[in-house]
Amino acid sequence: MTARPIARLLLGLAASLALPGAGAMEIRTADEFAVLAPRERVAVENRILRERLDTLLPRLMAETEIDLWLLIAREYNEDPVYFSLVPQPSFAARRTTMLVFHRKADGSVDRLSVNRYPLGEPYDTGWSGGDLEAQWKALAELIEERDPARIGINVSTDWAVADGLSHGLHQQLLRALPERLHARIVPAERLVVRWLETRSASERQLYPQIVALARGVIAEAFSNRVITPGATHTDDVAWYIRQRFEALGLRPWFMPNVNLQRAGGECAQDADFCGESGIIQRGDVLHTDVGICYLKLCTDTQEMGYVLRMGESAVPAGLRSALAEGNRWQDLLTAEFRTGRSGNAILAATREAAGKAGIASTTYTHPLGFFGHAPGPTIGMWDNQGPTAGQGDWPLYADTGYAIEGNVRVALQEWDGQFVQIKLEQSALFDGTTVHYLAGRQTHWHVVR
Template sequence: MKNALVILISFFFAFSCQNQIDEEKQVEKIDNPFTGKNPWPEIRKKRINQLLPEAMDRAEIDAWMVICRENNNDPMALHIGGENAGGTSFYVFYKSDDKVQSIVFCSFGEVTALKELGLHDSIVSISRGQDVFKLATDFVKELNSGKIAVNMSSSNSTADGLSHSQYQKLAESFGTEWEEKLVSAEELVYEWLSIKLPEEIEIMRKAAEITGKWELEAYETIIPGKTNDAEVAEFLNEKIKAYGYEDGWNPEQNPNVNSGPDRGHSHATEKVIMPGDVIQTDFGIKVYGIWVTDIQRFAYVLKEGEEKAPEDIQRYWDVAKRGHRLVFENMKPGISGYELDKAQREWMKENGSLPVPWSTGHPVGYVAHDVGPSLGGGQEGITPSKAALKPLREGMVFAYDGFYAWKIKGGEKTISVEEMVVVTENGAEYLTAPQEELILIGNEIK
């Protein structure tokens, strides 16, 4: 009888625990906006139909050829429907009657799936033994195109998917009289990927809200004198796993939680968080396997007897925040990233900040450092890059910082108020509420 009672109690305990787990999972499902059908296929189709023609016009490109293949694919494959390529396939986009048409030359085993994708106007099946390079180049020759863009670039890795051997064979197939028409797709890729559709911005807005919210929750776990940077990072890693998301960048360095001197882009260490520390958390998530975020949150750990941050730390925060808002107030279509970066560096210098080597900001979207204008170039002793001199356009999304750097024991410390914004018709708009106050963490060491 006693054994039976023990078994019965164990059963009800296990049943109760399972119910609690199921309830927690249910709460997570309700709280997760990214559990439904992946919207990328429809958004990708709209991007090709709506944004690619405009991009080809601005880049003055008549035809674009992308070569996709298995295991070492072109960085643009996901954007054109070539992510599942097996044998070598050609994706050709070309102007026709003020529209952009597309044709794919691929192995016979891929035809059915590509047709069902419904992304391209024509699919041409290649039999074994046929030369796909000759078929594709012959087709483009018949178009009598002007500039033919191919994915080779010395400054934009996303537009640099063409291998050396592929280029050699492509040039051979075209012949010397056509080779001079081959130009870099750098401008085309820039013009196309730098603009995000309203639907994409809404997805990134929700993801940004989650990113910032989790960073605040992570700070609530800190016990000064006990918790280390890596444990705060692990809290955020567990959040990503629980919700089925991915890291915004390399998992080894996401998130970067740092309560000591600057470490640049790096991993969180086992450095114990102590009173008087300023903590930086740089964190991003990827949702639907496509869109990423990049947001930072800063906190100060109160010392014994303190109820607020010391005057110097508070001033550093205020100057960094004001530098960030200065950029926000001037961000609008037509202005260059260089102008924005320069304005903030002048503000930093006026207020006694050490110079920082990093640009004020960067595009963010499909990767953390996405294609688009650089908000940089104002650093002393450097020449602004071509991307820094490009004008901002409506629909571009940026993650950018407000800086203040000073000397601390062991090196320097930088507050880099990083938020995500979208450029609108008249200015800019935050994707999630920006951090207004320095987060304060209690000083008890138990």
């Protein structure tokens, strides 16, 4: 794409979000934010795949004590982890695709494909050609030859992304392997989650630009370029955001949502969600929730806007204070991130800190990565502010991404004490010590004049 649309995005972001201090985003040149064409993305994605296989996988297999990891998938019924492991361009598994990762005594990992059609780099071909019966036989012989103590397969009760081995393929695997190896088969769920949640050095470098693109489109949408008070519907803005992403070659992973709150509406201090659709009027508070995926990495962002009334030159003081309270809630939450701490423990500590600070808040923060709702520690849910079994017990690891998501409810003097809900979500990375917002966070309102 040309530099001009990206420049326009960044100018909109700079104008709407003067982001000072900690967590601020530095606005870079248009060239640095160029969106790669689909053909150009292949080389980048494959370079990152090799980096992950070379540097992350051996460490994670050792950490989770898996000696041989199997991924078996059929065309159009791919395992959720499949596309994170195969080179691009790839649209589906070919017939039955088998990937074998074997951890050797020196800690290195052999990567083998047992496929009717060889995958090529970064995989060595363990077998190719022949029929399905020969393929299963070749897989069994390959495993027997390596004689692993623990054979990891993708089955899980708690994690959908780690439960990708279908029942039919599971049964075929058991029939193919000698019975003496059956007792060595174990769930690979810990390895799958760690593989999916951990960001490599290259991914950590790329992620800020991806998030900045998402925020830039929001800045453009919450402006007079898109919104005419009294005429524009919230759905018009939502579709603008979606179509803008698609025009930029950025895939939305869900339909953007835009809603409004206004004086005279119904929003209680304990409300789960405040907002409605309709024609945008002056004095309205706007909210959007958007997510894109680019270079395999997904974002999830919620920001707030305000439509000035006639005669107003700035956002009312009560709303500015409400957004600042949302930022304080974010600070309380991210201060509780500690390596090894569970999502449930982070949630409990955040709720306690917010209560002491007198902040009415709801926390529902989740991991980000290859999926918008990615595996990792669940830190509250919008409909459950207590412990979450299984995923809430997962510990926090370094080099993992999160959508710092939740809301605060604040009584507005300008609305005769009616509550407004400030709904915020910003993509961030935890480096093992500190939470870093990948492209800053919203500390100022988007303004429609």
